[in-house]
Amino acid sequence: MxxxxxxxxxxxxxxxxxxRLWPASRDAFPKQFQPLTGDxxxxxxxxxxxxxxxxxxxxxxxxxDAFRFFARRQAADVGVKATVVLEPARRDSAAAxxxxxxxxxKTRPGSAVLALAADHVVLDDEVxxxxxxxxxxxxxxxxxxxxxxxxxxxxxxxxxxxxxxxxDGDDDLCLVDAFVEKPDATTALDYLRQxxxxxxxxxxxxxxxxxxxxxxxxxxxxxxxxxxxxKASEDIGFxxxxxxxxxxxxxxxxxxxxxxKTDEIAVVKGRFRWSDVGAWDAIWQVSERDGEGNAVxxxxxxLASHDCLVHSQGILTTVVGAEGLLVVxxxxxxxxAPREQAQAxxxxxxALKAGGRDEATLHRRDYRxxxxxxxxxxxxxxxxxxxxxxxxxVLSLQRHQHRAEHWVVVNGTATIEIEGEAPRLLTINQxxxxxxxxxxxLSNRGKIPLELIEVQSGAYLGNDDIxxxxxxxxxx
Amino acid sequence: MxxxxxxxxxxxxxxxxxxRLWPASRDAFPKQFQPLTGDxxxxxxxxxxxxxxxxxxxxxxxxxDAFRFFARRQAADVGVKATVVLEPARRDSAAAxxxxxxxxxKTRPGSAVLALAADHVVLDDEVxxxxxxxxxxxxxxxxxxxxxxxxxxxxxxxxxxxxxxxxDGDDDLCLVDAFVEKPDATTALDYLRQxxxxxxxxxxxxxxxxxxxxxxxxxxxxxxxxxxxxKASEDIGFxxxxxxxxxxxxxxxxxxxxxxKTDEIAVVKGRFRWSDVGAWDAIWQVSERDGEGNAVxxxxxxLASHDCLVHSQGILTTVVGAEGLLVVxxxxxxxxAPREQAQAxxxxxxALKAGGRDEATLHRRDYRxxxxxxxxxxxxxxxxxxxxxxxxxVLSLQRHQHRAEHWVVVNGTATIEIEGEAPRLLTINQxxxxxxxxxxxLSNRGKIPLELIEVQSGAYLGNDDIxxxxxxxxxx
Numbered sequence: 023m024x025x026x027x028x029x030x031x032x033x034x035x036x037x038x039x040x041x042r043l044w045p046a047s048r049d050a051f052p053k054q055f056q057p058l059t060g061d062x063x064x065x066x067x068x069x070x071x072x073x074x075x076x077x078x079x080x081x082x083x084x085x086x087d088a089f090r091f092f093a094r095r096q097a098a099d100v101g102v103k104a105t106v107v108l109e110p111a112r113r114d115s116a117a118a119x120x121x122x123x124x125x126x127x128k129t130r131p132g133s134a135v136l137a138l139a140a141d142h143v144v145l146d147d148e149v150x151x152x153x154x155x156x157x158x159x160x161x162x163x164x165x166x167x168x169x170x171x172x173x174x175x176x177x178x179x180x181x182x183x184x185x186x187x188x189x190d191g192d193d194d195l196c197l198v199d200a201f202v203e204k205p206d207a208t209t210a211l212d213y214l215r216q217x218x219x220x221x222x223x224x225x226x227x228x229x230x231x232x233x234x235x236x237x238x239x240x241x242x243x244x245x246x247x248x249x250x251x252x253k254a255s256e257d258i259g260f261x262x263x264x265x266x267x268x269x270x271x272x273x274x275x276x277x278x279x280x281x282x283k284t285d286e287i288a289v290v291k292g293r294f295r296w297s298d299v300g301a302w303d304a305i306w307q308v309s310e311r312d313g314e315g316n317a318v319x320x321x322x323x324x325l326a327s328h329d330c331l332v333h334s335q336g337i338l339t340t341v342v343g344a345e346g347l348l349v350v351x352x353x354x355x356x357x358x359a360p361r362e363q364a365q366a367x368x369x370x371x372x373a374l375k376a377g378g379r380d381e382a383t384l385h386r387r388d389y390r391x392x393x394x395x396x397x398x399x400x401x402x403x404x405x406x407x408x409x410x411x412x413x414x415x416v417l418s419l420q421r422h423q424h425r426a427e428h429w430v431v432v433n434g435t436a437t438i439e440i441e442g443e444a445p446r447l448l449t450i451n452q453x454x455x456x457x458x459x460x461x462x463x464l465s466n467r468g469k470i471p472l473e474l475i476e477v478q479s480g481a482y483l484g485n486d487d488i489x490x491x492x493x494x495x496x497x498x
Numbered sequence: 499m500x501x502x503x504x505x506x507x508x509x510x511x512x513x514x515x516x517x518r519l520w521p522a523s524r525d526a527f528p529k530q531f532q533p534l535t536g537d538x539x540x541x542x543x544x545x546x547x548x549x550x551x552x553x554x555x556x557x558x559x560x561x562x563d564a565f566r567f568f569a570r571r572q573a574a575d576v577g578v579k580a581t582v583v584l585e586p587a588r589r590d591s592a593a594a595x596x597x598x599x600x601x602x603x604k605t606r607p608g609s610a611v612l613a614l615a616a617d618h619v620v621l622d623d624e625v626x627x628x629x630x631x632x633x634x635x636x637x638x639x640x641x642x643x644x645x646x647x648x649x650x651x652x653x654x655x656x657x658x659x660x661x662x663x664x665x666d667g668d669d670d671l672c673l674v675d676a677f678v679e680k681p682d683a684t685t686a687l688d689y690l691r692q693x694x695x696x697x698x699x700x701x702x703x704x705x706x707x708x709x710x711x712x713x714x715x716x717x718x719x720x721x722x723x724x725x726x727x728x729k730a731s732e733d734i735g736f737x738x739x740x741x742x743x744x745x746x747x748x749x750x751x752x753x754x755x756x757x758x759k760t761d762e763i764a765v766v767k768g769r770f771r772w773s774d775v776g777a778w779d780a781i782w783q784v785s786e787r788d789g790e791g792n793a794v795x796x797x798x799x800x801l802a803s804h805d806c807l808v809h810s811q812g813i814l815t816t817v818v819g820a821e822g823l824l825v826v827x828x829x830x831x832x833x834x835a836p837r838e839q840a841q842a843x844x845x846x847x848x849a850l851k852a853g854g855r856d857e858a859t860l861h862r863r864d865y866r867x868x869x870x871x872x873x874x875x876x877x878x879x880x881x882x883x884x885x886x887x888x889x890x891x892v893l894s895l896q897r898h899q900h901r902a903e904h905w906v907v908v909n910g911t912a913t914i915e916i917e918g919e920a921p922r923l924l925t926i927n928q929x930x931x932x933x934x935x936x937x938x939x940l941s942n943r944g945k946i947p948l949e950l951i952e953v954q955s956g957a958y959l960g961n962d963d964i965x966x967x968x969x970x971x972x973x974x
Binding site for chain 2: 045326337338339340341342343345349353354355356357358359360362366367369370373377379381396403404406408428432433453475477
């Protein structure tokens with residue numbers, strides 16, 4: 023094994039959203055943060071894959087404001103200390119990679135960067151790390167290294183790479199002859215015969231070298247990203263890129279901006295099993311399956327069926343006498359499609375969005391910096407919520423114009439402040455009433471999660487009837 | 499039109515349960531009481547079908563103890579004044595029909611009886627009533643009249659009738675040559691060619707005549723049923739057949755006991771569209787369908803699919819790119835099957851029952867004489883319920899050994915009694931606490947439904963921790 027002068031800094035690109043995995047993945051809580059094939063999200067699995075301290079430094083996560091608390095919480099849940107960098111606007115992958123390179127070069131100069139998508143599945147972590155070790159030599163020597171995969175079938179959904187001459191005498195590390203776009207089925211078959219590789223869209227490079235290449239091929243993006251990093255601010259532990267600078271970056275992909283232009287490029291032939299889990303059929307593909315080819319995640323029962331995927335979040339989901347079906351159930355939405363129609367889910371979600379359906383974008387469970395709130399039932403003038411506050415969590419000091427609230431604690435201990443009353447503790451089986459218009463705040467100073475049932479009552483119960491007076495998460 | 503000397507008494511047989519329509523139909527709330535194809539249940543549609551006062555008297559409903567409150571409530575909801583007769587034990591259709599005949603003969607002597615299953619769908623009510631009018635002449639003249647249907651396809655799921663010579667010169671009213679069992683596919687095709695009819699299992703007869711035929715062919719059942727009627731008791735408005743007498747009745751079908759034995763039998767050729775809705779494919783068959791053959795009940799969205807059934811109860815249910823699928827979703831269970839596998843749902847439910855799954859038999863919403871209670875969320879030491887109490891409804895005076903309860907009223911006004919406190923009113927936005935062990939009672943003396951959220955807390959929250967001290971519905 024050859025290793026560079028410093029540890030690799032993993033950069034996890036976790037800002038995407040995805041509708042093809044609806045209803046599990048929704049804009050408000052997208053697929054990279056969802057447990058799709060097991061107990062962990064692909065984001066968490068990615069963090070664990072690069073948690074080997076012999077090879078990797080602590081990771082940097084690039085995401086948007088909307089997902090910052092997921093990103094931090096889910097990293098903490100798998101014991102990973104991540105720096106979470108916030109993109110103030112969506113500017114596609116070129117700006118994200120440039121900012122990541124600038125941030126790493128500024129904070130850990132001389133480092134190599136492994137830029138990974140947060141929503142890919144790799145089934146063989148050790149083989150993956152072997153590929154990274156192999157690529158590192160080339161990266162240290164000044165190449166941008168892309169990860170190719172030896173194809174297992176003529177996929178038309180992926181871009182391909184034509185590998186060139188071997189580097190350093192290792193057939194698994196080559197120059198790149200060409201990048202080619204997603205092929206049709208016949209062409210894809212030709213590509214397989216000719217030894218082309220799938221382009222996974224993950225990269226390894228010296229931060230300084232990537233910045234130099236940006237300087238050559240996309241100096242405007244390099245300048246915007248560097249300035250956004252230089253002027254970045256710290257915000258309750260997050261690194262917030264400067265919005266003015268970052269927003270000047272051109273919207274384009276890293277492939278167009280640099281990868282397909284630079285001569286300093288190499289490819290590793292990855293021999294790990296990999297999927298970009300772009301749609302539910304890909305989830306089926308990478309899942310463990312029973313003797314009949316059925317994959318079941320969550321509370322599913324499959325009878326006299328084969329090659330089906332059942333993905334259930336908290337609702338008994340059954341399939342009988344079926345073949346090749348995708349069945350996904352969540353507490354508020356169900357989706358059924360044949361496997362070969364997996365891509366059509368996007369069109370379905372578009373139709374739901376056009377119809378103004380909340381289920382297209384929002385989950386019933388709404389994550390907040392302090393925990394989460396889940397809708398249980400709603401009537402014309404009332405709503406019932408299940409609220410879970412993490413230890414140390416503090417809700418904003420707030421007031422409502424249209425609703426009163428009843429709180430009943432069912433687990434843990436709450437510290438409550440209600441206007442006109444002395445602050446007090448509320449523990450299991452105790453309740454409190456928050457009159458309409460009264461300032462109030464709820465916090466968990468205990469060691470275990472605080473759970474309470476909130477009954478809201480009033481003529482208007484929208485989320486926008488929260489007047490935030492103070493907020494430790496700076497949402498006021 | 500020829501009409502008899504008295505009005506026909508409809509007798510609705512509503513005691514069955516059905517698993518082939520799971521998860522909508524469950525033992526605790528079976529299909530005849532479910533809105534399967536529209537807003538009304540098949541039981542309610544049946545009641546409305548025979549609500550024409552020119553032809554029919556008020557109906558008698560025969561059902562079991564478990565369903566008596568559904569039967570009464572759903573009849574009231576469609577404005578029908580039904581006498582609900584309770585079978586103290588399941589003794590199959592012979593005993594039920596004998597008891598119905600005895601009950602009608604005792605309470606409205608000389609009447610004709612129209613015995614109908616509560617879970618059949620008829621699409622042409624007026625054509626149905628024409629068939630009844632046609633049959634009535636024969637019934638008044640001393641025949642038992644069965645309703646045959648002119649078949650539209652060679653169904654193997656139904657028994658068939660070979661019609662004989664026309665009666666009264668009307669080809670649509672004939673003697674019966676033979677009853678034949680469910681055929682195989684080839685035989686069914688032969689039956690169609692030969693003019694056989696489907697046997698719908700519904701009958702029209704003079705009560706006195708049916709009793710006479712029972713006396714000839716099944717005198718033991720006749721005796722048990724008559725005694726059960728003679729010794730029947732009144733129970734908060736229900737007629738309860740005498741349990742000792744009724745339970746001595748032999749378990750057999752009306753077909754075996756009388757219909758296939760008696761010579762005094764005729765058949766009407768029914769020309770109405772009919773289905774026994776035995777399984778979900780039959781529901782699809784009798785549903786209104788869009789141009790692509792899709793039927794959607796409830797909150798369903800079907801895209802680029804054809805010949806699918808979506809039946810949703812309160813959860814957005816979507817199908818994309820599929821053909822001939824049955825998709826049924828309820829708040830706690832989902833079932834997906836190809837249409838041709840509709841019968842396999844029974845096996846699925848058997849497997850769930852064997853696995854001890856509550857969802858196989860119970861709904862999240864549990865109907866009670868006073869309204870219903872629906873589970874919203876449950877944790878290890880707490881549970882949240884949505885309770886709806888009908889105007890006039892009174893819960894039992896009760897006490898729990900293991901739980902305390904919080905009540906928050908969200909609609910209407912509750913009268914509450916809690917041990918150690920004076921009875922008081924609780925209205926919207928007010929709450930009360932019921933300490934562990936305290937006797938308590940909740941009632942709705944108002945004019946609108948009372949809705950409240952109950953938060954239960956304690957180490958054990960099972961339904962069997964209700965000690966009933968007094969109960970107006972005699973469940974104490």
